[in-house]
Amino acid sequence: MSLWRWSVDELALQRLSYITSCFHHMVACVGSSADGHFLREQMEESRRRAERVVSALSQRLLCQLSGSTPSMLKDRKSSERLWVNFLSAVENFLSDMRKASHLIGWFPLTDRRTLVNTGAVDGLVVLEASPQESWISLEEEPNLDLNTQICRTEQLLSELQLRVPVFLWAVECGNPAWFESGTELDTPDDSLEDLMEVVTHSNKVSSCCCIRASK
Template sequence: MAPGQRDVCRARGAAGMCAAAQAALCKATAVHRLLVLQLGGSSDSLWLREERGRRSTEARELSTGLRYMLLEGLEQAVAGSEERRQLEQLWVLFLSALELFLQDLRRAHHLCQLFSVQRGGTAPLHTGLGGRRGGGPVQSPIALSLEEEMEQVRAMLVETENRVNIPLWTVEATEPEGTGSSMGRVTQGEPPTGHCCSIL
């Protein structure tokens, strides 16, 4: 097999593995979002917050693995090839997924500061009528952990943006046949569920 053909085969394999990892990341961040939306509500509890932490860890591990796979695949892919375009699409979707994940972490951090959970109990719904104890909110260990999570994801997002030179304005929104408005789902805050862009 010629060197160029080997590169194509490696890129094709990388695109398939990255697509599978992207789907797993979207699923993990979607579950994490559902847990975040319950913070401060009637179903909030220590278990919920611990489960959110586990899901966040899963999403960050998937993000780290996908990032390395994408970078390696883009380095090996033949310029101008279909495989290269697929990897570039996945790179853009990966950045979008990271941005949404970071937004959810910020939301979780804010809600955990507003609503405290005692071990063995549930979080009360704060109405604002009782004021604040001690003159201000007390940061829990969960809130401090969330700050570290946010910093890790933020740093990964910045580093990933700077490692690959793919201008985002070269990406065109598309809609796969028979799937409805996939870009509409993304703009409403839901994680992307498939390929919804192509390189111009």
């Protein structure tokens, strides 16, 4: 696989993991004393961003795995590893959306007395990585409600698994895990950070992805 194509696909997969990880942490706050309208709005925005990345990256990987040119066949193992990691990320995201749907139904914001006092304060600062790769569509799309997006993601997963018959257990890891290799995790190249932008409620730029209580 060409270095440029690998960098773009791998970077997009990392950004998808960042976005879905942020969504995972936000879902954990639903129903707690840290819940509120701001958190719900940030969750909706995260879902939209994840939807765009999933749609674009799935099309790129489908093209690579369905091609029959010699270069594509040579790079198939690398593409299959990306494919397995991509499906795992989408499945985790789908699980979090289902959990969010249940929690939102159990804890409406109309009565804050039903929220669980976890010790966290209301009002969260959410820092989320949003990918800005040129091949991701930036066109405005109609907002999907949570249950509609869950159904669409379930359908997408089923279609992808049918179109690409890759046995997940048959795909081998290309490199040893970092704790097995005895080396520290590599830090991303600074040049790659130009492709991402982190947005907060105060429009500041940061390079982390976290949720913390505001003062």
